[in-house]
Amino acid sequence: MKPSIEQQVAEDIEARSRLGVKKYGFTVADNPLPLKAWLQQAYEESLDLPIYLKRAIVELETAENDMTRTMRIVADWLERSDQIQPEDQVGRNKDLAQELRLAMAAGKLNRR
Secondary structure, three states: OOOOOHHHHHHHHHHHHHHHHHHHOOOOOOOOOOOOOHHHHHHHHHHHHHHHHHHHHHHHHHEEEEEHHHHHHHHHHHHHHHHHHOOOOOOHHHHHHHHHHHHOOOOOOOOO
């Protein structure tokens, strides 16, 4: 069974802590930085978050657009391939193409 999201976050925190100790030689609790420096570091890290989020959103939008284009190409191919199908298959690909176009129009293929 896959660990819960909470367990995964806890594991990430633990791994990050080990990395910090390895890199700096001491834990956060043992770091002598004054409170204002800790707040400044936290503030600077939080400024990066919206940049990371926007980049991920753009990547998902691009992938979604690529998928939509691919589905249109597949639907077009299915419609054209009907012309080369054996007699008992004629109309089947056209039906699949129509189903694909309806699903795309309804947004069913874009849900995550």
